[in-house]
Amino acid sequence: MKNWKKMLVASLACTTLLGVSLPAADAAYSLSEEVKAPTAALLSATQIGVLKHETPSLQGLENKDAIVVMSFGTTFKDTREKTINATVKDIQAAHPGVKVVTAFTSHIIIDRIAENEGIKYPTPEEALEQLKAEGYTRVAITTLDVIPGMEYAYDVAVFQNYKDQFKKITCGTPLMYWQGQEGQADDVTETMKALVSEFPKPAKDEAILLMAHGTPQISNAYYSVMQARLREMGCMNVYVYTVEGWPNLEKVMHSLKNRKTKIKKVTLAPLMMVAGDHATNDMAGSEPDSHKSILEAAGYKVNVYLHGIGENKAIRDLYVKRANDAWAALEAK
Numbered sequence: 001m002k003n004w005k006k007m008l009v010a011s012l013a014c015t016t017l018l019g020v021s022l023p024a025a026d027a028a029y030s031l032s033e034e035v036k037a038p039t040a041a042l043l044s045a046t047q048i049g050v051l052k053h054e055t056p057s058l059q060g061l062e063n064k065d066a067i068v069v070m071s072f073g074t075t076f077k078d079t080r081e082k083t084i085n086a087t088v089k090d091i092q093a094a095h096p097g098v099k100v101v102t103a104f105t106s107h108i109i110i111d112r113i114a115e116n117e118g119i120k121y122p123t124p125e126e127a128l129e130q131l132k133a134e135g136y137t138r139v140a141i142t143t144l145d146v147i148p149g150m151e152y153a154y155d156v157a158v159f160q161n162y163k164d165q166f167k168k169i170t171c172g173t174p175l176m177y178w179q180g181q182e183g184q185a186d187d188v189t190e191t192m193k194a195l196v197s198e199f200p201k202p203a204k205d206e207a208i209l210l211m212a213h214g215t216p217q218i219s220n221a222y223y224s225v226m227q228a229r230l231r232e233m234g235c236m237n238v239y240v241y242t243v244e245g246w247p248n249l250e251k252v253m254h255s256l257k258n259r260k261t262k263i264k265k266v267t268l269a270p271l272m273m274v275a276g277d278h279a280t281n282d283m284a285g286s287e288p289d290s291h292k293s294i295l296e297a298a299g300y301k302v303n304v305y306l307h308g309i310g311e312n313k314a315i316r317d318l319y320v321k322r323a324n325d326a327w328a329a330l331e332a333k
Contacts, residue, residue: 083310172326214245
């Protein structure tokens with residue numbers, strides 16, 4: 001659609017003139033030169049993609065760089081090692097000699113790990129405070145979030161709250177952010193291809209159900225985009241559903257029942273970074289209200305694939321790519 005950029009500009013700024021810039025690797029929107037005194041709200045509205053900020057008063061400081069990897073975290077030690085820790089190691093390997101810090105956004109998980117394992121993960125705020133105390137002046141923030149939901153909003157808030165305390169700071173995007181709009185990458189298709197590579201192609205009477213988290217935020221719409229991309233890829237027997245959002249298991253079961261070819265066997269797998277409490281209990285538990293039990297009671301033979309997506313090397317490579325984007329923005333002049 002040729003007028004797409006003009007329409008988006010109008011919706012963002014009404015009578016205020018905006019220019020649009022969409023570089024392939026770092027899509028963003030920039031203000032037109034005709035806007036001489038943009039308000040803070042207007043500037044904020046045009047900041048999408050990898051966020052960047054330089055503090056003028058600190059430009060005389062020497063560069064001392066670090067990367068902060070933000071994750072919700074998990075108390076499940078085994079899956080944490082195979083997913084979060086493995087991804088952080090991959091990011092560190094891509095940036096040898098750079099300090100890489102892992103920070104958890106769940107304060108409850110931080111407290112429980114400290115109590116049960118004696119390991120103290122910092123919050124993002126604590127990580128940045130410590131880096132500042134150690135003399136680090138430039139920080140690239142990257143996230144292990146799956147979609148730009150509530151957890152990613154926390155990441156962005158941390159960036160906004162600390163951006164004036166560093167010479168330069170950037171904040172990368174989650175696993176799925178861009179959706180293939182004009183001039184942009186299609187993170188969703190890229191991720192769906194990586195996910196389904198873990199499974200053999202299901203037979204006509206088999207289905208794969210990918211359980212995501214779900215969110216009350218408007219970003220819950222990403223799950224519909226995921227499903228649409230799977231259909232475009234020809235994955236007609238793969239369904240995305242959520243444990244705390246839409247579509248839920250009931251909606252997906254309705255779709256299964258209305259298929260021309262009857263589904264007899266279902267594979268359940270988490271569409272989450274880790275195979276933690278939701279995957280172990282809500283999805284695969286033995287209780288009558290677990291998804292496995294509900295499907296079995298409905299007559300399906302159920303197979304459980306209890307592995308977080310962070311165990312998938314192709315997914316970890318995408319997270320490294322997101323971290324590299326945040327790092328490239330930090331290095332850019």
